[in-house]
Amino acid sequence: MNRKSTIDSLFVQKGEGKPLPLERVKTGAISAMGTSLKQLTESAKAASRLQEQFAAGAVVIEIEPDKIDASLIKDRIAVEVDSDFEALVESIRSSGQQVPILVRPLEGGRYQIAYGHRRARAAAKIGVKVKALVRELTDAELVVAQGKENLDRKDLSFIERARFACRLEKQGFDRNVIMAALSTDKADLSRYISIANSIPEKIIEAIGPAPKVGRPRWASLAEKLDSDAAYAVIRSTEFKVMDSDDRFAAVLNAISRRPPKETTWACDRQAKIDRKADKTVLTINVGFGAYLVDRLDDLYREFQERKTK
Numbered sequence: 001m002n003r004k005s006t007i008d009s010l011f012v013q014k015g016e017g018k019p020l021p022l023e024r025v026k027t028g029a030i031s032a033m034g035t036s037l038k039q040l041t042e043s044a045k046a047a048s049r050l051q052e053q054f055a056a057g058a059v060v061i062e063i064e065p066d067k068i069d070a071s072l073i074k075d076r077i078a079v080e081v082d083s084d085f086e087a088l089v090e091s092i093r094s095s096g097q098q099v100p101i102l103v104r105p106l107e108g109g110r111y112q113i114a115y116g117h118r119r120a121r122a123a124a125k126i127g128v129k130v131k132a133l134v135r136e137l138t139d140a141e142l143v144v145a146q147g148k149e150n151l152d153r154k155d156l157s158f159i160e161r162a163r164f165a166c167r168l169e170k171q172g173f174d175r176n177v178i179m180a181a182l183s184t185d186k187a188d189l190s191r192y193i194s195i196a197n198s199i200p201e202k203i204i205e206a207i208g209p210a211p212k213v214g215r216p217r218w219a220s221l222a223e224k225l226d227s228d229a230a231y232a233v234i235r236s237t238e239f240k241v242m243d244s245d246d247r248f249a250a251v252l253n254a255i256s257r258r259p260p261k262e263t264t265w266a267c268d269r270q271a272k273i274d275r276k277a278d279k280t281v282l283t284i285n286v287g288f289g290a291y292l293v294d295r296l297d298d299l300y301r302e303f304q305e306r307k308t309k
Contacts, residue, residue, distance in 0.1 A: 060100050063132050065124035068103065069112045071146055072139060073171060075156060075164040076117070077209045077309030079244060089122045097123060097131045102145060104137040114142045115149035140177045143168060147181030157209040159196070159218055165189060166196035189213065197304055198222035206234045207251060217252065226255045 006189020113120060115136060116130075123130045137145065147164065156164070161182060168178045179189050195218050196204075203225075210218075233239055233254045239247060270288040274281040284292065292299075 040296065048293055053161065059134055060131060061134055062129035063103070063111055065130055066122060066266065067110050067111060068120055068130060068132075069106065070117065071113050071115075073143060073146070073164060073167045075160055076161070077157075077160055077205060079208050085118055085122065088118055092119070092128075092203050093126050097128075100131040100133045103132045103134055104142060105134055112142070114145040140173065144177065144181045145174065148183065157211045158214050159204060159207075160209050162192040162218070163194040163201075165192040169193055186261060191219070195219055195222045199225060200227065203227070203230050203251070206239075207247045210244045210248040212245045213248050219246070221248070221252050221255070224252075224255045229255045240300070 015040075097119060099119070101119050102114040103111035103116075104114065106112055111134065114135075116132070120130050165178050165182055168181065169175070172303065175186070175189060179185065182189065182192070184192070194214070199218075199222050233251050239250060242250060251303050270285055271309045274283075
């Protein structure tokens with residue numbers, strides 16, 4: 001039953017096919033009904049995924065949390081206060097773990113998570129065993145399962161997906177595998193990796209997942225990034241009490257307001273740089289220019305490595 005059918009069934013009298021009379025409903029009730037319908041939809045998706053795993057030969061067991069290792073690649077950005085996680089803890093405490101996590105077996109009686117890190121953490125916090133589907137998975141199959149689960153739930157932000165893609169590539173995964181994990185194409189994957197590579201990990205971690213911020217604004221931050229200005233904001237007292245979306249806005253506003261310093265540099269008439277607020281002009285003589293062209297790949301690699309430190 002799709003979402004529309006679910007909604008229709010709530011307002012049709014059984015056996016008659018006639019709509020029920022509608023009454024004015026308070027806003028709180030409407031909100032509660034919307035939440036319930038969302039939970040029904042998510043439960044249906046979870047049930048569908050479980051059926052697929054059973055068909056693939058997975059079995060459900062209960063595992064001690066301390067025997068479970070994290071996935072190969074971290075996808076989430078940790079936040080200081082996570083109300084959704086606390087709600088998950090209370091849900092498992094009161095009703096038990098309704099949806100198993102997916103793991104693969106390792107040597108020595110250990111297991112590695114493909115998806116379900118939050119459920120595993122919640123079970124560990126309560127002190128109960130984790131219900132898990134166990135399935136033999138290659139590294140590629142594990143990260144694809146991890147990526148698809150997060151996409152189905154739509155709970156990873158843009159920068160979390162971008163950083164996940166970037167980390168997968170740095171771990172040596174083929175781009176076809178990464179595209180399958182993120183259900184994306186070559187162009188979007190290149191954008192993900194380019195943006196994640198352009199912003200130091202420390203700045204991303206400090207800002208957090210910023211769930212309301214999409215690609216255009218992260219691309220703008222990457223393009224304008226002034227690390228000194230960003231770190232000045234991150235170290236401020238006000239920044240520490242902001243939520244993640246406001247932290248992003250504070251960093252972007254700070255670097256947008258700060259124009260480049262006007263400088264002039266010259267070296268033995270081989271090269272001259274004039275840097276102004278609106279442009280940078282580089283003048284190079286022929287001999288030195290040929291040398292720079294030969295070293296462009298190395299220089300760009302050094303530039304990217306510096307930005308990730």
